Amino acid sequence: MEKAQQMSIQDGEIIKLFFERSEQAIRELETKYGNACFRLAYNILGNRQDAEECVNDAYLGVWNAIPPAKPDPLLSYVLKIVRNLSLKKYWKNRAIKRDCAYTVSIHEIELFLATPNTTESEIDALELAKMIEEFLDMQTTENRVIFMRRYWFSDSYKDIAEQVGLSEKTVSVRLTRIRRKLKEFLIQKEVLV
Amino acid sequence: MNAGVFSDAMDVIDSKYVEEAMHYQRKRKPIPWIKIGAVAAACILVAGTFTIYNFSKQNQQGVFEIEPRRTLPSEKVEDTKTTIGSETNPGISTDECAADMHRPVGYHPRIGSALALKLSLHKESPEKVYDVVIPCFHRFGEDDCIVERLSDRLDTTSWRCWARIQWSDRGIEEKYHAQLTLDQINIVVEAGLSCFYIGSGKGNLADMNFDNPKGIETYCELVGDKYTFASDGSIAHKPDILVEGLVELEP
Numbered sequence: 001m002e003k004a005q006q007m008s009i010q011d012g013e014i015i016k017l018f019f020e021r022s023e024q025a026i027r028e029l030e031t032k033y034g035n036a037c038f039r040l041a042y043n044i045l046g047n048r049q050d051a052e053e054c055v056n057d058a059y060l061g062v063w064n065a066i067p068p069a070k071p072d073p074l075l076s077y078v079l080k081i082v083r084n085l086s087l088k089k090y091w092k093n094r095a096i097k098r099d100c101a102y103t104v105s106i107h108e109i110e111l112f113l114a115t116p117n118t119t120e121s122e123i124d125a126l127e128l129a130k131m132i133e134e135f136l137d138m139q140t141t142e143n144r145v146i147f148m149r150r151y152w153f154s155d156s157y158k159d160i161a162e163q164v165g166l167s168e169k170t171v172s173v174r175l176t177r178i179r180r181k182l183k184e185f186l187i188q189k190e191v192l193v
Numbered sequence: 194m195n196a197g198v199f200s201d202a203m204d205v206i207d208s209k210y211v212e213e214a215m216h217y218q219r220k221r222k223p224i225p226w227i228k229i230g231a232v233a234a235a236c237i238l239v240a241g242t243f244t245i246y247n248f249s250k251q252n253q254q255g256v257f258e259i260e261p262r263r264t265l266p267s268e269k270v271e272d273t274k275t276t277i278g279s280e281t282n283p284g285i286s287t288d289e290c291a292a293d294m295h296r297p298v299g300y301h302p303r304i305g306s307a308l309a310l311k312l313s314l315h316k317e318s319p320e321k322v323y324d325v326v327i328p329c330f331h332r333f334g335e336d337d338c339i340v341e342r343l344s345d346r347l348d349t350t351s352w353r354c355w356a357r358i359q360w361s362d363r364g365i366e367e368k369y370h371a372q373l374t375l376d377q378i379n380i381v382v383e384a385g386l387s388c389f390y391i392g393s394g395k396g397n398l399a400d401m402n403f404d405n406p407k408g409i410e411t412y413c414e415l416v417g418d419k420y421t422f423a424s425d426g427s428i429a430h431k432p433d434i435l436v437e438g439l440v441e442l443e444p
Contacts, residue, residue, distance in 0.1 A: 036215070075215060077209040084204060108195045125201030137205055141213065148214035152203050165219030 008082070011074040018066040033075055037082045041085050043154035044086040044102040054089055058082040083152070102154040109179065111149060123191050135185045139178065146171060147178050 009028055017025035037058060041051035058081040071077035090102060136144050142164055149155040149163060157175075161168045186192045 005324065073212055076211040079211060080204070080208070080213075087200060087204070106200060108201055109196065118194035125198055126205055127196060129205045129207075132202055133210070136210055141217070144210060145214045145217040148210050151199075152206070152211060152214065163217065163219065175326065 011072070015066060015070060016072060018063065023187050026063065029059060029062065029074075029078065033078055035076065036079060040079055040082050040153055041086045044083070044090050046102070047093075050093070051086070054085045055082060057085050059084070059107075105150055105154045128191065131186065131191065131192055132182075132188055135182055138185075139181075143174060143178055150175055 009032070014028045015024055015034070034055070037055045037086055041054040041058075042048065045051050045054065058078060061081045062078055065081075071079075087102075091132060136147065139147070145164060146160055147172070149160045150157075155163075157168045157171045163172045166174070183192060
């Protein structure tokens with residue numbers, strides 16, 4: 001798979017194809033990043049058909065955005081679109097209760113960050129994102145990756161363990177500690193009481 | 194804070210973190226064969242010496258016995274208990290403690306669905322305080338460690354304690370029933386428990402967990418289809434927990 005990725009064309013060339021309005025751009029994007037996009041959408045939606053739809057919608061979104069956008073790096077740009085679309089669909093589908101990885105990971109963090117007191121200060125997503133970034137900068141690279149793989153990519157413990165070369169148990173313990181540290185950090189910042 | 198705000202915040206987080214997580218490659222450490230060889234040789238030496246020492250000691254002293262347990266009338270008991278620290282298993286000094294683990298009849302065969310541990314403690318030092326640390330693994334994956342200090346619930350006049358706890362407010366339905374007597378802790382745990390530890394009372398209770406054995410003198414841990422019982426630096430790995438009757442509990 002790595003070999004196949006090396007053989008695929010560079011991001012710059014794909015963007016060039018988008019600028020030329022060549023449909024080959026979509027095909028190249030699909031070849032190079034299709035798997036990563038599908039996996040992310042599937043983690044969130046837990047349904048193959050929905051995930052495929054979201055990925056296709058994301059390609060259309062990329063087609064409409066480039067040009068004028070010239071994203072660098074391309075992968076995270078595409079993944080963000082996939083994640084956004086998948087989350088929109090997720091909340092829309094919420095009535096149909098599905099046991100997907102996103103439900104599990106988001107419930108996990110919700111349980112941890114919820115405080116019994118309701119006096120917590122209101123905070124908007126942008127402000128919280130800045131704090132999470134500040135918190136992540138204080139972590140080791142490995143812990144940052146574990147956190148992002150769990151709460152951005154909604155990966156399972158098993159998948160994270162494989163990626164970072166740790167046991168599932170260690171990943172679970174690390175995540176518990178990261179969540180605890182995040183909670184302490186947010187309390188310190190007076191986001192949580 | 195609700196999940197929506199957190200999820201929205203993750204949406205707008207800097208792409209560099211996404212990139213880092215995407216392209217992270219685990220570090221491959223070279224295998225330190227010389228170190229492994231040296232450690233293995235040392236282990237064999239220590240284990241050999243220890244076995245010989247225990248064997249000779251057992252021949253001199255009586256076996257520290259666990260009192261017979263009461264079982265529910267409806268339970269059929271197969272006499273398949275595994276005892277550590279007895280004649281049948283001279284792995285651990287019999288002066289210190291003995292334990293057997295058993296899974297009550299009728300419980301799910303998956304390890305951890307229900308366990309009972311009966312642990313005989315130091316007869317010579319009944320003043321010793323034993324803490325029990327219970328990491329609970331709920332349905333959303335391994336999460337928080339739930340820590341209970343059994344000694345806090347101990348009635349020091351009778352040295353008996355019964356505890357029946359549910360954490361339903363956290364979405365976790367874990368229960369355990371415990372009895373502390375002068376020389377024994379009897380614990381039956383229901384639903385989802387994977388392992389627990391009997392600590393020595395030393396160290397910080399909050400630090401006691403499966404990653405950090407500091408302060409844990411004696412512990413029992415279930416991993417896969419085996420369980421590990423350790424005491425005073427000696428560790429014995431045993432096969433699957435065997436079927437046994439449920440310890441009868443007071444209401």
